[in-house]
Amino acid sequence: MKRLSPREQRRLLEKMGLSVKPLENVVEVQIRLTDRVITLRNPSVQVIEVKGGGRIYQVSGEESETPLAVQVEFSEEDVQLVAAQANCSLEEAREALREAGGDIAKAILMLSARKRS
Numbered sequence: 001m002k003r004l005s006p007r008e009q010r011r012l013l014e015k016m017g018l019s020v021k022p023l024e025n026v027v028e029v030q031i032r033l034t035d036r037v038i039t040l041r042n043p044s045v046q047v048i049e050v051k052g053g054g055r056i057y058q059v060s061g062e063e064s065e066t067p068l069a070v071q072v073e074f075s076e077e078d079v080q081l082v083a084a085q086a087n088c089s090l091e092e093a094r095e096a097l098r099e100a101g102g103d104i105a106k107a108i109l110m111l112s113a114r115k116r117s
Contacts, residue, residue: 017051029059037066072102086111 004012013020023045031038043061050056074097083093085108092111100106 013048019049021047021049023047023057029061034068036068039064039066072098074102074104078102078104082107082111086115088115 010020026043026045027041029040029043029045031040040059040061040063043059046058048056048058078097079090079093082088082097082104083090086093086096088096088111093107096107096111097104100110
């Protein structure tokens with residue numbers, strides 16, 4: 001396959017109705033997923049504009065991933081139930097529920113096991 005010069009590439013893209021322009025001064029790009037964040041540092045970003053109004057962003061750079069902490073939600077009734085069953089303070093019950101991912105039975109068992117130790 002014949003390699004195209006940058007000038008030939010630009011002309012070919014223009015014939016297809018595309019124009020490519022670099023996006024300057026980009027410091028960082030983040031892609032947020034449900035369980036993690038992908039961060040691209042020192043990225044090279046190209047904006048491909050399509051006739052008719054569409055835009056495509058092409059990004060490359062130094063990649064790093066960071067997992068997201070999962071927010072656990074539980075009610076005050078759950079906290080009171082765990083505290084009563086495990087015979088502990090409300091704050092200890094809250095912490096056990098966080099560690100157990102909101103699972104009441106697991107939180108009670110964890111607290112009961114700690115008391116025995």
